[in-house]
Amino acid sequence: MHRITLLLALSSLSAGCTYDEGLIIRNLTGTVRVSAEAATRTVVSADGTEVPLTDAKFIGPVYLGLYPSVIPAGGVERYSHPERGPQYKEGIAGDTYPYGGTSIGDFRFSCFEELKCDVVSGRFVDFDDIVDWFTLVGVPVIDEAGAVVTNGDYMRQTCYDLLDVNTDREVRLTAEDRNTDGKIDKQDLDFVDDGNGFVAEFTIYQQEFAWDQEQEDCEPGIDCKGFALWGFMDAPGPSLNFTTCDPSDGANSVPINDYDAEFRGGAPYKDILNSPSKYITAGDWVSNDGYQWDNIYDQPELLIDTEVQ
């Protein structure tokens, strides 16, 4: 009798160890494809002629969010847009209440105030690449003394000085050997040209899955209707700046305070996924269809395929 009681007590205790919270949490992965057209601009060449230039550096930060649904163009905005919650203040659109999200590319401290909000991570191979690029598109890098920067090493040293670091990895502006082929080149950037546009991988870490609570006879995370992945690309403005960048924020929340440089580096606004329409302007690119993510094991490819007019 005593043995049975003991066994019952132990089994009830061990049952507690298998309590299932019913949460489905997983790293979600996939790719984003941006059309070559979205990465093309007309630039003035050295001989004064205008020529089209296609480069991954024209791809601004891409913001990805997980939403209950995506409303087609003409619904809540002139472009496709995530569904919104209730509007409770006149003149202020309702929040989209995303379940989660990420970005491909981020604003980092760009070491010169003139470059604030102009440099996105994952777009440049090295510091020479940054300096050469801004020279090529007609907005050369200017240092704090007002002189044109022509040397990547000078920019690197400026970054090291202001940030008190001594490796490129800590500056976080330039590429690393992502594909481990022994060299750092364009294949190591976030977006890689595969001949049919530019493709980048993404991971949304530790995402809790959300599904249709009304749907019956389905397995959540496998075949129930899930949340929708949607995103947009903030295209660079005429001076290669970005509307999603808050110039009063950034630089790891600590203002750089050197004798000849006192500024913040810029950082993404904090409500971009909640209120994307606040930041999307003509010339940006959005995902027209989004992707309804039913199976958490899927690795979708999201198309950023529609230019906002």
Added chain:
Amino acid sequence: MHRFSVIALACLTACDYSSDFLFTGQIEGVEDVLTIEGPDGQYVEPAVIQSYGDIAANTIFAEVSQSLTAELGGATLEFIGTGGPVCIWADPEVAYWSQAIEADPSTFARQFAYPDNGFDDGDIDIAGGLSVFYTGSPGERMGDFVVFYEDSLGNEVPISLVECLPKQRESLSGTYVTAGRGAAENCTIAGTEVGVAYTVALTAWSVPLDDDRLSFGVLVARGECSDLLLLTKAELEPNRTAPDAQVQECVIMGESLEAKDAGPHYGRPDDLVWGGSLEFEEAFCRADGAERLDKFCEAEADLKFENGEICDWRAVTDDAGRCYCGDINDTPDGGGL
């Protein structure tokens, strides 16, 4: 079998456990969840403040008791939007500081070298927003402004629709926190809608231990709260080194009330204000001509000694036992921390 019955009965008796001893019980004449109405029994009218004297004249003073339940108590009031900014300013009794215990404190820290009386301070936090979103029941239980929205997948999303939530920058970590014990709080609802009712929830996070009654002052005023601070600075001319967090204590003064009439009182009830509390607050906010805080405390202790009086920190009943500063003997010495 008998053994199981005994265990089962023991479990049942455990369910009859009462934690009443943890609560102070009802204090006659003092509500734990108070509804503050205007003098006419209607909405509180946002006051027009043009001078420092207008602040005391238009502030509502009241007391709430310790909560009678496991939920927090406090007070609520309602006002009608004016179409412009409306400032909510609340100041719980009385003022609190952490003692500066270094042997050779800095000029700034020196004023805090004497310990505070930690038994006479309470904490009120402000939250305000449209009345239609308030989840509490005025006079019954406190609430917040969190509503639930169901998205198209049927998942509930909590949405905080609070429009007035004062926060102060905590300098060391860079995070934002609400003001703590004894500290005044304020917030401005930038654009109130004309004719629409707003609720202000004054949640009592802690009640003074010396009498289980939290007295406070609350002002609803047209305009920005920063204007009230400017008026105060112009009137009291505090020491230029005094941070705003200290000066804010003197916007509403005299909120520490004797335990006689819980109010609400419309305008400062000078006959109920604890003797010496105005001088204490002026010392705390470093008003021009006021004693430095540590000097005030030393003088208070000296006076008590000369008069043969003893501070009743834990259960104050009269002026003789009322002390705003703590017991200097509580100062930790080397190794005491």
